[in-house]
Amino acid sequence: MHLTSPSFKENSARALADAPLQRALAKVPLGFIDKRRAAADALPEFEALRDKAVEIKNHALKHLDLYLEAFAEKVEAAGGTVHWAADAEAARAIVLDLARKRGAKSVTKSKSMISEEIELNDFLEQNGIQPVETDLGEYIIQLRHEHPSHIIAPAIHVNRDQVEADFRRAHADLDPQRDLSDPRSLLAEARQVLRRRYGEADMGITGANFLVAETGSAVIVTNEGNADLTQLLGKCHVVIASIEKIVPTLEDASQLLRVLARSATGQDMSVYTTVVTGPKRAEDLDGPEEFHVVLLDNGRSAMLGTEFEEALRCIRCGACMNHCPVYQTIGGHAYGWVYPGPIGAVLTPSLIGVEDAAHLPNASTFCGRCEEVCPVRIPLPKLMRHWREREFERHLQPAPMRWGLGLWAFAARRPALYRWGTSLVAPLLSRMAGKKQRFSSLPLAGGWTKGRDLPAPEGKTFMQQWAERRSAAGKAKA
Amino acid sequence: MATSPRETMLARIRQAAAGGVSQAERRKAVAARLAEHPKGIVPARGQIDREGRVALFTEMAGRAGARVQRIATYDALPGAVADWLRAANLPAEVIMSGDPRLAAAPFETTALSIRNGASDGSDLTGLSHAEGAIAESGTLVVLSGPDNPNSLNYLPDNHLVALSADDVEGAMEPFWQRLRMHYGEGAMPRSVNLITGPSRSADIEQTLLIGAHGPRELVVFLIG
Numbered sequence: 001m002h003l004t005s006p007s008f009k010e011n012s013a014r015a016l017a018d019a020p021l022q023r024a025l026a027k028v029p030l031g032f033i034d035k036r037r038a039a040a041d042a043l044p045e046f047e048a049l050r051d052k053a054v055e056i057k058n059h060a061l062k063h064l065d066l067y068l069e070a071f072a073e074k075v076e077a078a079g080g081t082v083h084w085a086a087d088a089e090a091a092r093a094i095v096l097d098l099a100r101k102r103g104a105k106s107v108t109k110s111k112s113m114i115s116e117e118i119e120l121n122d123f124l125e126q127n128g129i130q131p132v133e134t135d136l137g138e139y140i141i142q143l144r145h146e147h148p149s150h151i152i153a154p155a156i157h158v159n160r161d162q163v164e165a166d167f168r169r170a171h172a173d174l175d176p177q178r179d180l181s182d183p184r185s186l187l188a189e190a191r192q193v194l195r196r197r198y199g200e201a202d203m204g205i206t207g208a209n210f211l212v213a214e215t216g217s218a219v220i221v222t223n224e225g226n227a228d229l230t231q232l233l234g235k236c237h238v239v240i241a242s243i244e245k246i247v248p249t250l251e252d253a254s255q256l257l258r259v260l261a262r263s264a265t266g267q268d269m270s271v272y273t274t275v276v277t278g279p280k281r282a283e284d285l286d287g288p289e290e291f292h293v294v295l296l297d298n299g300r301s302a303m304l305g306t307e308f309e310e311a312l313r314c315i316r317c318g319a320c321m322n323h324c325p326v327y328q329t330i331g332g333h334a335y336g337w338v339y340p341g342p343i344g345a346v347l348t349p350s351l352i353g354v355e356d357a358a359h360l361p362n363a364s365t366f367c368g369r370c371e372e373v374c375p376v377r378i379p380l381p382k383l384m385r386h387w388r389e390r391e392f393e394r395h396l397q398p399a400p401m402r403w404g405l406g407l408w409a410f411a412a413r414r415p416a417l418y419r420w421g422t423s424l425v426a427p428l429l430s431r432m433a434g435k436k437q438r439f440s441s442l443p444l445a446g447g448w449t450k451g452r453d454l455p456a457p458e459g460k461t462f463m464q465q466w467a468e469r470r471s472a473a474g475k476a477k478a
Numbered sequence: 479m480a481t482s483p484r485e486t487m488l489a490r491i492r493q494a495a496a497g498g499v500s501q502a503e504r505r506k507a508v509a510a511r512l513a514e515h516p517k518g519i520v521p522a523r524g525q526i527d528r529e530g531r532v533a534l535f536t537e538m539a540g541r542a543g544a545r546v547q548r549i550a551t552y553d554a555l556p557g558a559v560a561d562w563l564r565a566a567n568l569p570a571e572v573i574m575s576g577d578p579r580l581a582a583a584p585f586e587t588t589a590l591s592i593r594n595g596a597s598d599g600s601d602l603t604g605l606s607h608a609e610g611a612i613a614e615s616g617t618l619v620v621l622s623g624p625d626n627p628n629s630l631n632y633l634p635d636n637h638l639v640a641l642s643a644d645d646v647e648g649a650m651e652p653f654w655q656r657l658r659m660h661y662g663e664g665a666m667p668r669s670v671n672l673i674t675g676p677s678r679s680a681d682i683e684q685t686l687l688i689g690a691h692g693p694r695e696l697v698v699f700l701i702g
């Protein structure tokens with residue numbers, strides 16, 4: 001996808017002024033937050049399971065090479081093939097080659113963030129192969145030529161009436177008089193149209209939530225059942241997954257599944273959790289004839305062994321963005337790349353370079369809610385702070401910010417100077433602010449005051465007030 | 479000599495992940511975990527007796543939108559299926575898995591028209607047999623295999639599932655153990671389908687709608 005992270009500020013301003021988007025975003029907290037809370041509260045072992053999830057992921061990452069080897073061996077033993085892709089380009093070439101070998105003209109796909117990361121759809125189209133997204137949300141945004149704005153609810157930024165207009169445009173062969181006012185009729189129409197597409201597909205591409213080293217299985221979770229139809233009807237099933245999806249055993253996958261759906265949608269289990277291993281067996285009556293797994297690195301191995309390794313524990317539940325006040329205000333597209341929200345602010349600089357993503361780690365109020373709800377306890381605020389530090393070291397911040405911080409640091413190291421300076425400025429600002437005692441605009445702080453007023457200081461500094469109160473208290477006691 | 483992408487990737491990962499620990503030690507840790515598959519935390523909720531598990535499964539599956547109907551024996555299954563179809567105003571036609579327990583049930587005593595095999599998508603109602611169920615979350619465990627084509631679970635609008643009450647376990651873990659016993663360590667059927675309620679989507683304005691790509695109705699006949 002076209003990278004727009006460098007213009008994060010402009011993206012955000014546009015998002016704030018986008019009325020339909022703001023209408024859609026208002027619903028984010030209503031759905032996800034309460035449901036997650038209720039599901040977590042209903043399971044007494046939930047917090048202990050989160051600790052287990054951390055342990056499992058850490059162990060898997062520490063032994064990642066060995067578990068990947070074990071996984072590949074089992075996939076091959078079950079009659080499947082593993083492909084190793086160091087970067088996006090390699091992954092795209094592998095998928096295209098598989099499609100060409102089968103003479104595929106159309107491929108069905110179930111939601112995969114990795115597919116977004118490697119920009120697979122555009123690439124397939126350029127090569128004459130039609131990708132068909134089957135997850136309802138993904139289907140909607142494919143019709144709109146957009147990208148997902150949320151990792152589990154890709155069309156969360158789209159309103160119902162927009163979907164209706166898209167369907168009328170895209171499904172021109174259907175009766176123009178049909179009633180689509182009920183969301184259920186939209187769902188039924190998508191189901192009907194996509195059933196036909198499934199029939200035409202020569203290949204089915206899915207992501208994976210987990211890869212199990214013990215058995216060479218991919219664990220694929222959906223609520224719609226679209227991933228199951230994708231692999232069942234596609235004749236050739238291709239799983240594309242990044243290397244950190246590996247877990248050692250089926251039991252480990254079970255521990256993670258117990259926190260995944262609860263954190264994501266507040267369900268105890270998603271509707272379909274499917275553990276697939278190899279192609280259909282000789283005696284099976286249906287299922288794909290071929291099974292391929294594409295293992296993608298694309299910058300992840302460079303995070304191993306660094307302070308950012310912890311971000312590789314992510315199981316893509318979406319809780320951090322659902323609970324993020326910044327995400328709730330600007331939505332996912334403003335982040336400008338594949339992964340939005342707090343995890344996006346940490347991953348994007350790691351995967352595409354901090355030069356292009358320098359703004360993202362600053363998109364935080366440091367309220368800490370993301371870390372509180374993250375099922376694998378990724379210290380997201382701390383990791384964002386690490387990026388800010390690196391960014392400062394590398395002089396990637398704008399000059400006024402660097403001068404300002406430099407001036408502040410100079411004074412802060414000299415307490416007498418600092419006190420003298422603030423005692424001059426505080427009464428001055430207080431007088432300037434007038435009766436309202438608030439600034440609605442300030443030079444050099446336009447970005448800050450555009451969205452809110454700055455309360456003026458009360459005329460005396462904290463240190464002055466503190467000294468006065470202490471002496472007053474001393475007198476009262478005496 | 480050029481190395482393969484596999485070797486290059488693995489070497490890079492090994493170097494970053496190992497953190498100074500010897501390769502022998504790391505191999506030992508991995509082999510041990512794969513052999514022992516430690517269970518971790520299994521919620522107390524499902525660790526109860528048979529009747530408790532059946533009751534919990536019924537409650538949890540119901541919450542997920544499935545209908546659970548308990549019948550005494552396999553002999554009562556054909557009648558229960560026919561009754562359900564009639565009440566739902568559906569044609570008396572079913573595509574059925576070849577599971578021996580279903581094959582032995584007296585379907586000839588009903589007016590149902592039964593077909594065996596995989597579904598091509600034109601069937602309104604499918605009937606499969608579950609390997610078991612998970613009480614903790616109200617989840618059915620359905621294995622693919624020559625007797626249970628996977629298409630029966632996903633293509634028909636109405637998915638009917640026969641489940642023996644003896645096969646209701648508290649949690650997911652006993653099934654992993656069962657699969658190891660049946661297929662051997664590290665081997666699996668093509669697909670293990672864990673199904674919790676009928677298919678759904680909340681992709682339009684976060685409104686939950688039942689009946690996305692998969693079945694709109696999930697009906698469990700709990701036997702025994």
Ligand code: SF4
Pocket residue numbers: 263313314315316317318319320321343370373374375376377378
């Ligand atoms: S960082 Fe944590 S909360 Fe965010 S998507 Fe990943 S696992 Fe979920």
